[in-house]
Amino acid sequence: MWEKVRPRSVRFAQLDRVRLRRIAVRYAAHGWDVTPGACLARHRFVCGRAGCPTTGCHPALEQWEQSATADPARVATWWRLRPHSILLATGRAFDVVEVPAYLGRYALERARPRLYGAVSRQVRGPVAATPGGRWMFLVRPGEPLRPELEHSLYVVRHGAGSWIPAPPTRLPEGTVRWVMSPEEARWHLADPYAVQDLLVEALDAVSPALPEPLFPAHLPAPRRGY
Template sequence: MMWGRVRPPTVRLSQLDRVRLRRVAVRYAGHGWDVTPGACLARHRFVCGRAGCPTTGCHPALEQWEQTATADPARVATWWRIRPHAILLATGRAFDVLEVPAYLGRYALEQARPRLYGAVSGQLRGPVAITPGGRWMFLVRSGEPLRPELDNSLYVVRHGPGSWIPAPPTRLPEGTVRWAVSPEESRWRLADPYCVQELLIEALEVVTPSLPAPLFPAHLPVPRRGF
């Protein structure tokens, strides 16, 4: 028997998916989060429609996405008028994102929940998204660089200016991006980045499984190329 990579299931997005994606994208924009349309998922790859684009993973549909990303709900609605674009949120504006593997994210969230009723409740309360590939994304207030303990880790990525993340309910070939802590649950507040980083540093010290190194350095705030 020959062993090979298991092909992800074929995904077809419907008209209902497009309407739902548009509604959610408009809601993000209405809360001041800059949105840009992502390439559309077609079977096992993302298609943006740009001639010669070699990227098959999740990526922006617009070449000048940094200039066109907006929190204008009316403008955002027009992007989803015809096609079921992925929802991408520009980082380094309303918020930064700390992206970590599941073992760090799960530990940090489990430790944060009991502390939400203490003196640091407002500092730890913030949205947390999870990709189907197991990457946890903590939305935090922007501008705080990674602390050295995290900057030296190959498993932690800070998304600041010039980067983006896929937002729920965007579908990837492996499944749907979802909220572990939704914006509504956190009342659209953002967590304090220093406090979240403290929890992640604690997680690094407590839980240290053997993981393959990611393909990019942890400190580069560069545009995403997919998951």
Template sequence: MWGSNRPPLVELTSLERTRLRRVALRYAGHGWDVTPGAFLARDRFVCGRVGCPTTGCHPAIEDWERSASADPARVAAWWRVRPYGVLLATGRAFDAIEVPAYLGQRVLDATRPYARAETAAEGRGPVAVTPGGRWIFLVSPGEPLRPELDQCLYVIRHGFGSWIPAPPTRLAEGVVRWAVAPEETRWRLPDPYSVQEILVDALRAVAPAAPVTLLAGHLPAPRRGY
């Protein structure tokens, strides 16, 4: 562009960085601990750490568990230079239950406002979807997985010491999005047991003749990592 001393790529990166910082500050403003994630540069994730061997999405800070924060000044400083992905530390303000899309859609349908299930209202909360087909249900923290879910390889609970990529973080396949944005539920987190109960029902609906604990051998393998 004539009259500009800054390459277009730099301008786009700056706009993206500003947008990501604004979103990270909004999460932090609701008490959700944030940590910067490696950002996608062409075909690899860059965190800024020399010699980092991790090729997928990952925290950009080595001691991220200790430094993850909802402090607005700290969060703003992280996004001052680079367009980091926005990662949310779990096991603090919330836990997260991650499932494949075919189960996630069933759980979401069961928690719609028009659903008649008794647990619908108690199970409705924010839901993120990755471009790779993983659905992430945010729930109140502290509740372990029910035994029948804990033995399912494709159902993952993110508690303390884990993290999830938050919209609009960009992954290799595309951008993470909200299926149910936090604003839609007024940042309310659902009862984790209610979500798990709906998930168990969804599993039984997929393969009603098989015990829930044995379904892992009959359904598609889980996708791990981002």
């Protein structure tokens, strides 16, 4: 009797779900609050909620803030059947400072000589990047943006009530990835003062070099969803 062979696409979807579940559980095990995101179906996200008009990346649960948890067992159940995106709630274990890639890249280059000095623990922390060109610095929570960053159209602080898509969540343009992984940072969160100092340096150094007419047109505006 022939064994029924599942289509390759189904097998890949199952492997993707298992991988996402494993990584989501690992985040939770390190104290990061996780919530399931809508599933990417071709070029739009589907959460399963009747009448939901959102097609971009968004939480799958309507009351996601109350449901987000760092309980590994509960997190595992969300990925039992569907390959949900992995969303991390901010303003709890960490805040996120989100910037354009050109600022993030410059800041990290400026930070490299400091990574092995006396202040290495202050500037070393996880950094994620979206395929759309946004870099996300995970920092200790509670510190507001410095005025120089707060007044920039391209810098966003994610605190309480917000979330970010975590690697390896897939977006229509590609996969969210770690520029500096939590393992590389030893799950240490960067000091928000030190990171913001680097970003202010980057903003001062790079922004004047950009042609004024091109500056707003070629950089993605910050947004809550992805």
